[in-house]
Amino acid sequence: MTVQSAAPKPGPTTGVPSVEDARRLAQMFQLFADATRARILYALLGSDELCVNDIAAALDVAETSVSHALRLLRIAGVVKNRREGRLVYYSLDDGHIRMLLSTSIDHLAHLSRG
Amino acid sequence: MTVQSAAPKPGPTTGVPSVEDARRLAQMFQLFADATRARILYALLGSDELCVNDIAAALDVAETSVSHALRLLRIAGVVKNRREGRLVYYSLDDGHIRMLLSTSIDHLAHLSRG
DNA sequence: ACAATATATGAACAGGTAATCATACGTAGA
DNA sequence: TCTACGTATGATTACCTGTTCATATATTGT
Incomplete structure (x- = not known):
């Protein structure tokens, strides 16, 4: 199979993340990729x-x-x-998480509206 | 098991998303929860x-x-x-996606720094 | 029409993972 | 210390999902 390319180089236009970074990114998203965990996060x-x-x-x-x-x-x-005491209180750890969750809600709303 | 509650009601403090919404949210995050897809998105x-x-x-x-x-x-x-022609060009669909990806990168950086 | 290229898709197999069950741990009160 | 409560965790199981292989579709050129 010959490859007809449109972009000559993998060009670091903004800096393509390494395989390792992508793996970490994916792992992080995976945490949100479960209905139970997602509901917990939104409750928090x-x-x-x-x-x-x-x-x-x-x-x-x-x-x-x-x-x-x-x-x-x-x-x-x-x-x-x-x-x-016997209770353990949980809360979101930092602001990025809150922004991620908010942005994701915005996106869903965006999809709903068309 | 008796429940010792700290918050009397499931209170809609900001509006807890429905099970259905959470499911959709999770499905959306699931898309990012794979190294290959994550790399594709960051390339785009x-x-x-x-x-x-x-x-x-x-x-x-x-x-x-x-x-x-x-x-x-x-x-x-x-x-x-x-x-x-024979080529099919792909691109990110909307701004929310870009913001999500950017925010996620910020969060990773945040974790790396401590 | 035929061949070549670029992309898409169905099926099967392998690896991962969330829910459940059983149980352990930590804390408070009698 | 014993009991009860709140939380945590290991193991099993059933399900889901990404990759691969084989094949199909779309487009271009001869």
């Missing part, structure tokens, strides 16, 4: 701090499932937690 | 229009694989295409 976007049971109750999802989900988000640095 | 973020073979060559990925990936992105409205 609303009330800025929630304990595990509150989340489980609000979403009507098993506590175990929520806990597993929060673990992944925590390890990735997307959420942080704080213990107070 | 750089040069604003590329044909399939250019992408395959630039990323060193089989053309078939790129084609499958682009199909999903196209159906989801993330990229659009334009035929010119």
Whole structure:
């Protein structure tokens, strides 16, 4: 197969990320690519701090499932937690996350409108 | 198991998205949650229009694989295409996508710095 | 019409992953 | 210490998804 190219070089027009960076990017997006985790994140976007049971109750999802989900988000640095007695409060970790979530909502709205 | 709640009601503090919305959100993020697709998107973020073979060559990925990936992105409205002879040019579909990608890069940088 | 090129798509197989179950851990109160 | 509660985690299972191979479609040139 001969290749008919339109762009002579892979040109770093803005700087194409390395395979490694792309992998990390994808891993990060993967965290949002699950309905349960997405719902958790949006719940946290609303009330800025929630304990595990509150989340489980609000979403009507098993506590175990929520806990597993929060673990992944925590390890990735997307959420942080704080213990107070028996309760553990979770919240979004930084502003980029909030912006990502907001932008994604905008995009969905954009698609809905046509 | 008795639930000790910190927030009396599932309160729509900013408006918790429905299960359906969360599902759509997750599906959208899922598109970015693959290294190949992520690399394609970042390549398109750089040069604003590329044909399939250019992408395959630039990323060193089989053309078939790129084609499958682009199909999903196209159906989801993330990229659009334009035929010119035998070549099909792909580009990002709207500004939200660009902002999402940019924000995600910012977040990664944020994590890297500490 | 035929051949070559560029892209698309269906099927199958391999690897990953979220939900569930069982259980462990940490904390508070009696 | 014992019990109850809130949370965390390992293992299993069932499902989903990306890659590959084979093949189809579209376009151009002879």
